Amino acid sequence: MDQEQQPDTHARLAPGAPSIDSSRIAEVSLGTARADLERREQVFHVGDLSVAYGGKLALDGVSLDIYGNTVTAFIGPSGCGKSTFIRCFNRMNDLIVGAGVEGVVQYHGKDLYAKDVDPVEVRRRIGMVFQKPNPFPKSIYDNVAFGPRVLGQKKGLADVVESCLRRAALWDEVKDRLEDGALGLSGGQQQRLCIARALATSPDVLLMDEPASALDPIATAAIEDLMHDLKREYTIIVVTHNMQQAARVADMTAFFSVNIHEDGKGRHGILVEYDATTKIFTQPADKRTEDYVTGRFG
Amino acid sequence: MSRKARGRLFVGAMVLCLAVSFGTLGWLLVTTFVDGIPGLTSKLFTAPPSTQPDEAGARPAILATVYIAALLLLMAVPIGVATAIYLEEYAHKERWYNRLLELNIQNLAAVPAIVYGILGLAFVVRGPFGIGRVLLAGAIILTLVVLPTVIISSREAIRAVPESISQGGLALGATKWQVIWRQILPAAIPGIATGSILALSRAVGETAPLLLIGALQYVAFDPTVLGPFTALPVQIYTWIKLPDPEFQALAAAAIIVLLAIVLTMNAVAIFLRNRFRQNW
Amino acid sequence: MRVEYQERLHLLESSLQEQGTLCLRAIRGAVDALTTQDLELCDEVIAFDDEIDDRYHRIEKMVEETLALETPVAGDLRLVLAVLHNSIHLERIGDQSVTIAKLTKLSAKFEPHHELVEGLREMGDRCEEMLRVALDSFAERNVERARSLVELDELIDRTNHRVTDKVLEMAATPGQQEWGMRMIIVSRCLERIGDNAVDIGEQTVFLATGEFREFVDASH
DSSP states (O other): OOTTTSOOHHHHHSOSSOSSOHHHHHHHOSOOOHHHHHTSOEEEEEEEEEEEETTEEEEEEEEEEEETTOEEEEEOSTTSSHHHHHTTTTTGGGGSTTEEEEEEEEETTEETTOTTOOHHHHHHHEEEEOSSOOOOSSBHHHHHHHHHHHTTOOSSHHHHHHHHHHHTTOHHHHTTOTTSBGGGSOHHHHHHHHHHHHHTTOOSEEEEESTTTTSOHHHHHHHHHHHHHHTTTSEEEEEOSOHHHHHHHOSEEEEEEEEEOTTSSOEEEEEEEEEEHHHHHHSOSSHHHHHHHTTOOO | OOHHHHHHHHHHHHHHHHHHHHHHHHHHHHHHHHHHGGGOSHHHHHSOOOSSGGGOOOHHHHHHHHHHHHHHHHHHHHHHHHHHHIIIIISOTTSHHHHHHHHHHHHHHHSOHHHHHHHHIIIIISTTTOOOSOHHHHHHHHHHHHHHHHHHHHHHHHHHSOHHHHHHHHHTTOOHHHHIIIIIHHHHHHHHHHHHHHHHHHHTTOOHHHHHTTOOSOOOSOOOTTSOOOOHHHHHHHHHHSSOHHHHHHHHHHHHHHHHHHHHHHHHHHHHHHHTOOOO | OOHHHHHHHHHHHHHHHHHHHHHHHHHHHHHHHHHHTOHHHHHHHHHHHHHHHHHHHHHHHHHHHHHHHHOOOHHHHHHHHHHHHHHHHHHHHHHHHHHHHHHHHHTTTSOOOHHHHHHHHHHHHHHHHHHHHHHHHHHHTOHHHHHTHHHHHHHHHHHHHHHHHHHHHHTTSTTHHHHHHHHHHHHHHHHHHHHHHHHHHHHHHHHHHSOOOOSSOSOO
C-alpha cells in the first residue's frame, strides 16, 4: 500500500489523544498512592507517643505523620485510644486532671508540648468538632463570632461569619435568620454550625471526633461531602467508628487496636497500621487490620 | 388488702397531708388578712411609729427592710457566685482544703440564724470591725446567713451547664476565664438569680439576729446605712407585744406588707426561672 | 450528595466506552488488513492490543477500589459489575482481533479466494455494527436495542456457516486447503466477536432490569 495514500496507521487505529485524561483518573480516584501524599507538606509528626490517665496507660508507642490537605481517618474498636489520640493534637488532654503525654508531637516542625507553647494559641490554629453537636445557647451569629471575639476581633465580624457559614455549606439555610437561637436548628445543621464556628478562628487543621455519629444518613452525607470540599483548604483528621465512612472520605487511614496486658488486667491502645485508604481496604499488610475491616474482629 | 385499695389509701394519706398543710397556711393567712386589712392605709407607709396607734406607721421599718435587701443583694450575690465559680471551676476536688470547704458550706447552711447574730455582735458590732449597732451590721450578718444557700444554688446552676459547652469554648481558643464569663455564667444566670432571690426572701424575714445586735424597737426617724435602725420583722414583734388591740391590727397589717414583699420576691424568682430556662 | 462517588461511577463508564472505541478501531483495522492484505496494518493491530489490555486493567483496578471504598448498592452495584463484565468482553474482542491479524500474516503467502474474503469482510462489518449497537445501548440503557443484537448475531452465524461450507468445497483444490483452514478460524474469531457483543447486550438488560438472562441458548 502506498504510504501517501493512507494516513498514518496509528492514526487509523487510535486517532488523536485518548478521550480520557489519565490525570483526571488520579484526581478523582481516592486511591492516591501513599508516595504522592508523602510528597506533600508534613503538618504533624508524631514520635513514640504515649498517653496515660492517672498512671494507667491508655495509648502506647504511636508514630505517624499527617500530611497537608488530606483527610486522615482513625479507625478501630472502642477503647483503642483513637479519641485520646486526636485530643493530643490540640492539647485538649491538658484539661483532664491526671492526664500525662509522653513522646513527641510536632506541628509544622515545632514541638506542641514545649514549655513555652500556649495551649490557647494551639487551639486557635487547630480547631475541633465534637461528636455531639454543641452549639452555644446563643444566636447563630454569636456562635460563629465567638472565636474571633475572644481573640479580640471587634470589626469585620459579619464578613467572617458569612464566609465561615458559606464554607460549612450552611449559609443559604440560615442567612435570613442569623439572630435566631442556634439550638433551634436540626442536628445536621447544628453540626455544620459547629464546623463554621471552628473555621472562624482561621485554623489550618480541623480535628473531628466522630462528627457524624449522632446524625441521620442524609446529614451524615452532607458532612462527608463537606470534608471533601474542606480538605482543599484545611488538613482534616477524623475519628470514626464507621469503617465505610473512613473508606469514603479519607486519603490516609490509621487502624488502632487494643493490646491486653499479659496479666489480664488493663489494656491500652496501639497503632497497628497506617497507610493510604485504598491499601487498607484492598490489601492491608497486617492480619489484624484485615480482620477488622472484614468484620471478623472479636 | 388488694393492690388497688392500697394505692387508694396512699393517695388518701397524701391528700390528707396536703389538706393539713394548706389548711393551716390558709387559716393563718385568712386570720392575718382579716385582722390586717383595715390597717393597710397610706399612713402605714408614710408615718413613723408613735405611741398613738392611729398615728403610727411603719415607714422606718419598711425602708430599713428595703435597704437591707438591697445591701444583701450587693454583698451576698457577688461573694456567693464568686465562691461557687471557684469551687466548681478552679478548685482541685481532691485537695483536702477544698473538700473541707465543701463540707463546711453544707453545714453552714443549716446553722440557726441567731448564731450568726452572736458572731456579728462579737466581730462586727464590737470587736475588730466595731461599727456599732447600725444597719450595715445587720446587713452583714444577714449576708452571712444567706451566703451558704447562695453558694449552693449557684453551684447547682453552674453545674447544670453541660460540659460540652465549656469544651466547645476551650477548643476554640478561649481562656478558661473567657469561657466562664462569656458562656457558663450567662447560661447559669437564671439558676443563680432564682436561688439568690429565694435566699434573700428568707433573710428579709429574719428577726432574731437583728434583735441580738440591737435593732431598736422604737425608731421614729428614717434609717441610714450607718445609723441605728429597725426592720419590719422587728417592728411587727414590737407592736405585737403591746397590749393595745389597735397595735395588734397594725402588726397584722405590717405582716401583710412583709408577706407581700416576700411573695413578690418569690414571684420574680419564678418568673426569671421560667422565662430564661434553658432546655439542654 | 457523594459528589466524588458519582464522578467515580461516571469515570468508570466513560473508561469502558473508551475501551469500546478502541475495540471498534481494532476490529476495523483487522478486517481492513485482511481484505487488503496489509501486513503493516496487521502489526499495528497486534501492537494496539496493549492499549486495550491496559484499559481493562485500569478498569479492573477502579472497580476493585470502588467496591472497597464506596460500597455501592442497588443500581450502582449493578453498574459496577456490568462494567467489569463488559470490560472483560471487550478485552476478549481485542484478543480476537489480534488472532485475525496474526492469521492474516500467516496466510499472506497464499492466494486469497475473493468471494470468501468478501464474506469475511461482510462479517467484519456486521461485527463492527454489533459492537457499536452494544456500546450505544449500554450507554442509553436501551433494553430493546440491546435485544436487537440477537438478530444481528444470527446474520453472522449464517455467514459463518456459509464460509465453512465454502471452505469444505475448496478442500479439493490443493494450495487452498491451508488458506481455507486458517480462514475458518478467522471466521470463528469474527463469530466470537459477535457473541461477545451479545454478552455486552445481556449486561445492559441486567443493569436496567436487575435480571440476568441469556438471550439465546449457547448451544447453536
